[in-house]
Amino acid sequence: MIRRVMSADWLKIHGKGLWFLAGLGPLGLVAMQALNFGLRYDYIKQEYAMDLWGALLENISFFVPVALYLGSTLICSLMANIEHQTSSWKQLLALPISRVTVFSSKLLLCLILLTISCVLLSAGVMILGLVLGFGTDHIPYGEIVRIGLWPYGAALPILSLQLWLSLTFSNQAISVSFGLILSIVSLFSIYLPEWVPLVWPYLAWNSLQPMFYSIFGILLGMLLLLPGALHFARKDVI
């Protein structure tokens, strides 16, 4: 059942810029660091001579949370807008499929797109390091994978929220503005207390127990999906 709905969704996102966006995010982050390291190459090489890979990862890590939030916001919004645009909900939801299936299909597609982004980020970091000539002797494979995946897990509560907002309000200005505000606030993560879920993607890299924040994020994200899916399944489609 869900596979059929997903294959229909797969067709619908064709030509809507979602794939482009999923590629643009990680490429943008890597390009930014390419510029940073390119311009200050000699300085950085002196300063961080001991651990060049670590320097690259740390520099990029500051921008991973905000990129994740922006990415979730835009992907959810673009995906939902395909149905809002010509009020296709009334056609889609009058088909013999349960609303929970429709909701899950949209969720899974967002997750797949973001996972591709995160994998591309890890790959991009690796390639950039090699291009900058950091050497192949001490490639921190684990760290490179970690920077792609752990902040992603910690960002799931916001993804759940954005998905629900985008699907619920046909006016995408609401969900996009909210997502933008969250993204901007997340830039000040170091000033916020650690129990604020918004900070978790940052802590999933920069803390003593990064993995815990990723796991908390996944758990809270799943918890937040329940009311969203329930509301979607029951609401009146106007």
Place this chain on the structure above:
Amino acid sequence: MSETIIETKGLLKNYKGRAAVKDLNLNIRKGEIYGFLGPNGAGKTTTIRLLLGLIAPSAGTIEIFGKDLRHEKMNILRKVGSLVESPSYYGHLTAIQNLEAIRRILNVPKSRISEVLDIVSLTGEEKRPVKGFSLGMKQRLGIASALLGNPELLILDEPTNGLDPSGIQEIRDLIKRMPQEHGITVLVSSHLLSEIELMANTVGILHQGSMVYQDSITNLQQRAAGEMRLVVSEPEMALSFVENRGYTGVLQNGTLCFTRMNDTTVAQLVKVLVEKGHAIYRVEERRQSLEEFFLQVVGGVSHD
């Protein structure tokens, strides 16, 4: 007796304290084209959304194919095709891709796409993005989507809205073919009496959320028929002549006006006038407009 396809009992839907639909008892039988008539805002679209499970009723029950919509929604929707209000489509996709997106969910064979495109005569346009389609073509694509799953019940909400006369004609013919060729029961809504008259066998009139009239189209036509008008030579003489023969009429601007009469009476009237040597220039039935008919029908309903 043919079986009942849609049956609602005491259907009620409240929106913010206002009843959009109240105490609605629908009864639609197999093979019928049921015309759902009412002015804008009467609750037609609300009723259709209720029937499709898009919104939940505040009270009352809906049975389609003899099954309760609340418990067997998926089984029911599998046999229902729908077009609600403005056509839904994905503008960036072609007509084929639009149908394919629905086909994947319905899980019907791929060949069905060209079949439905053929039924609504969109063949030849199927490879263009739908955003470039005219409203009529989008409307036809909507009907094609509704037909995709081989439905037994077709629910069409204002399918001719915004179409040009030839488009209206085309869609009307299409709808009339459904019960004959495919055995499909059709529920079609409109705010135009003339529209419904040309398509439906049974009509239900909705006013402020309540059903004020439900009967066959023939009975409706009799009730809604207005007066007979005859333009003849020497009208004054003609009037006094027929009045002596038991017809009651009046003279308005040289036209003889009679109250509603059946075909035989009209034929007799014309015959006696011709035999008397009057030239008959015109025999016309002046139909009541929907507004007038509404006022007449609604007049009997108390407002609370």
